[in-house]
Amino acid sequence: MKTLFGHVLRRISLALPALLVVFADCSQKLPADTLRLRLPSDPPTIDWTRATDNISKEVINQIHEGLVQEDHEAKPLPALAESWTKSADSKTYTFRLRESAKWSDGQAVTAQHFIDAWERLLNPQTAAEYAYFLFDIVGAEDYQKGTLKDFAKVGVRADGDRTLVVTLRSPVAYWIHVPTFWVTFPVRKDILTKFGDKWTDSDKIVTAGPYLLKSWQHDSRIEIVKNPGYYDAAKYPHMPAKAEYRIVKEDTTAVTLFNSQGLDVVRDLPPSQILSLATKPEFLSSPFLRGFYVGFNIKDPTVSDVRVRKALAMALDRSEIGKLLPKIATPNSSWIPPGLMAYKADRGVQFDAAAAKKLWDSIPNKPAKIDLWYDQKELNKLVMENVQNQWKRTLGIEATLQTQEWKVYLKSLRANTPAVWRMGWGADYPDPDTFMNLFLCSSGNNFTKLCSKEYDALIAKSAASNDDKFRAEAYDQAQKILLEDEVAIVPLFTLTNMHLVSQRVEGFRVNPMGDISFKDLRLK
Secondary structure, eight states: HHHHHHHHHHHHHHHHHHHHHHHHHHHHHOTTHHHEEEEEEOOOOOTTTTTOHHHHHHHHHOOOOOOOEETTOEEEEESSEEEEOOOOSOEEEEEEEEOOOOOTSSSSSOOHHHHHHHHHOTTTOOOOGGGGGGGTBTHHHHHHHHSOOGGGGEEEEESSSEEEEESSSOTTTGGGGGGGGGGGSSOOHHHHHHHHHGSSSTTTTOOOOEEEEEEEEEEEEEEEEEEETTTTTGGGGGOOOOEEEEEOOHHHHHHHHHHHTTOOOOSSOOOGHHHHHSSSSTEEEEEEEEEEEEEEOTTTTTTTTTHHHHHHHHHHOOHHHHSSSSEEEOOOOOOOOTTTTOOOTTTTTOOOOHHHHHHHHHHTTSEEEEEEEEEHHHHHHHHHHHHHHHHHHHOOEEEEEEOOOOOHHHHHHHHOOSSEEEEEEOOOOSSHHHHHHHHGGOOOOOOOOOHHHHHHHHHHHHOOOOOOOHHHHHHHHHIIIIIISSSEEEEEEEEEEEEOTTEEEOOOOOOOTOOOOOOOEOOO
16 A cells, blocks of 8 residues: 555655646737637547548637628628628529738739538548538539539629529528538638648648737647737727637546636536536526437447347436536436527437336347447546446446547547547538438438438428428428437537636637637736
8 A cells, every 4th residue: 555655655756747738838828819719629620621520610600701690699790701692582692792802912802712612622632521511502413423524513603703603493581591501611722732731830721810820839838829910800900810719628627727727718617517517607608509418320230139228228217417416407308409590309219217228138149249439628527426326227338438538539530430429510501401411311411321211301401491390390200210210329418608708808708619709808
């Protein structure tokens, strides 16, 4: 015991100097015009064509823009396009670009830059997971699949430098929200060609947003500075001159840094501290269109029998997780979250321990054990441990927890999806389609391997209709396929947006997608 205790003390003494350096570095006083925020990990990429995650989005949405942007209520507003019109049949959108829209090197933003970006997104060689975002455009899906070779036949064209014309294959009720999303942002082919894989380095990247990327010290910090050439700079004279993201992996460490005035904004708060943090004047919460689910690779032999997936789903009591994560998690069996059309509280497999055990016992060749994968985060660990315990208690199955750092985890899901894993999904736009198109056959973010022609047809019909009642019914039928017939995923809960925000920050608002616009902020 003495030897072990001495060994522990020695390890602590060796680690302490490095830890103190981190705290000293992060808590240092920065100029009053610098906004300091926390990221829980290094962004996997800031290549907006390839980015798929919320951490990458945090930076991309400050340094660049698309044709349209969304306000704090998720309403579409002009961005690089000063205006747009829609044809009488709702199939053609014509965007007029701002004459004052410039890249950070002074070049004008043109319609061709959007065409280049969309060709890159759809090009099969890019293998962009969000390529399906543009499939509503004439010819886009065929081009991405390689059956159409000539991109000039895709329904997007330039009418001069400042006019972009987009033609859809059928009307899409929510389509004006699509060009708010980062994968649709324009690119400069000359920069990509000149610098190759290095084009996103801080000394090479060109963007057109309110901020510029100044530096990126991987796994440490990212600094962005006000863009003096931003077309709308005069409208936001009080926006912070700089913003600095600190990479702080531990939630509790981030809160400690906030309390010592080393950070101005912290999201992803530690679950164990939520009740006490909620009493602080700096605590802010707001609705969040984001769901948390357990997913199955339905092609994996471990869970390829739908009865196995259904028994596992039926064995989960979501109310336990709600008690485990007060104020954070709202238990929910529907994949479409509350607040959106087609939400149904009773949709999905419901908890029934006795029925789950009876079904489980009836399955021949059922797995004796499974691996349950998740990405490193305190909240995820708590939830996955609860899932592990519930499956053991109700079904008697041994679930071994496997965890990886976020960037590695994403690569693992793409390269070799395990049988059972956890994932979350936040709305890309305020419509049920953003949740339902995730599981289309063509979706690059569909890790379940589900491919249902009936499901895809329902999503397509709903997207093309302006009849809310029809759309809701079609989405509900699709949810039944996803959640009850195939049991490809098990929704557990929806999240609440929670932040600690320094009282020196004014104008802080979060939209339902979890987006924050720094240009709306003012530092006291």
